Amino acid sequence: MQKINTGVIGTGFIGPVHVEAVRRTGLADVLAIADINEEVARKKADGLGVERAYGSADAVLADPDIDVVHICVPNNLHYEIAKKALKAGKHVVCEKPLAMTPEEGKELKELAETCGLVCAMNLNVRAYPLLQHVRSMVSDGTIGEIFAVNGSYQQDWLFKDTDYSWRLEPEFSGKTRAVADIGTHWFDLVEYITGKRIEKVFADFATFHPVRKKPLKPVETYSGKILQPEDYQEVPIGTEDYANVQLRFAGGAHGSFTANQVAAGRKNRIWLEIYGSKCSVAYDSEMPNQLWIGHRDGCNEVMIKDPSLMSPDARAYNSYPGGHCEGFADTVKHTMIRIYRDITRDPAGRKGDYPQFRDGYRELQLCEAIYESARTDRWVEI
Ligand SMILES: NC(=O)c1ccc[n+]([C@@H]2O[C@H](COP(=O)([O-])OP(=O)(O)OC[C@H]3O[C@@H](n4cnc5c(N)ncnc54)[C@H](O)[C@@H]3O)[C@@H](O)[C@H]2O)c1
DSSP, X not given: OOOEEEEEEOOSXXXXXXXXXXXXXXXXXEEEEEOSSHHHHHHHHHHHTOSEEESSHHHHHTOTTXXXXXXXXXXXXXXXXXXXXXXTTOEEEEOSSSOSSHHHHHHXXXXXXXXXXXXXXXXXGGGOHHHHHHHHHHHTTSSOSEXXXXXXXXXXTTOSTTOOOGGGSHHHHOSOSXXXXXXXXXXXXXXXXXXXXXXXXXXXXXXXXXXXXXXXXXXXXXXXXXXXXXXXXXXXXXXXXXXXXXXXXXXXXXXXXXXXXXXXTOSEEEEEEEEXXXXXXXXXXXXXXXXXXXXXXXOOEEEEOOGGGSOHHHHTTOSSOTTSOOOHHHHXXXXXXXXXXXXXXXXXXXXXXXXXXXXXXXXXXXXXXXXXXXXXXXXXXX
């Protein structure tokens, strides 16, 4: 079988995760990477064992040997690179959010419907094995009628006013921050697992650090020392550190969600609870191999990830037997496996069993409604 050639654009945090996950599919070679200039790209390429290093996204798109492009750069670049990549005839795997606005997202979704190429999103949280099992528990009636869905996505990497990143600047990140950056994963997960659409939202936003200290030199420069006034510039912050969103689902279920990027001690914790008419479930992504199952008339249970105990659909999201933990990197691998299998198929035979541009567009619609609700202090329909 001829291997597929991949180019990964952006080699900060998530780009190398894509490189590793693509290799783990066994279906593709990562032939090229790109970053802001050739020097940065070459250094990264050498570290990752990648042959070709390019100083721009355009250079990857112009490489005729590349079949698939992964977009792992700041949010403001996703739309333009995705559009150019599809025009160049490349399959696309885009990081979330798909674009900066619902209008851009809609255009990309429509392009995806007609271009005959695979247009995927790395909304990888869906691929935790026990969350797949929860999906089966919803669809086979084990949970019963869903009364309420609650949860949060909390982090502490922006806890201090000296913590800084492009994600704090709306021209790179978009007009919502916590909601677009981490909320999108939770909303996608909840709609995917429950099969229920969120139909209206009521949001409350807070910016706990209205002014942050932007380092004037690379952050590593300051590790282990306290910033002096000459080391930083004060920058007003317009996007939310925190969002609390009430949710109403089509068909009657209720819910709530909190995104918080200044939650001390919560490193990267996705929390989900579903309360149904037969039982409840609760999941914490920082303990990804355990699922709590709650009962009214019997003892509660803790299910440990074990493919032999799971539904057949969820079993397919395990690579290892019970007791062998699977986590974040494995979710990206399982997402890529399904995307790359589809790339090998004729368009008519594609399964689409992974997040796609239409899901990315859906997230942008939700972000817009949540932003609008926080701005106007009222319920907003999607
Ligand atoms: N699915 C997930 O779990 C997940 C996790 C982290 C980030 N993300 C998404 O991935 C994207 C990247 O996030 P990150 O945390 O890796 O950011 P990062 O800042 O760590 O890395 C971004 C990289 O893009 C490069 N870059 C910037 N402008 C470029 C340009 N014009 N051409 C080529 N390269 C350029 C930077 O030099 C850097 O190497 C974001 O959209 C983010 O939302 C998703």
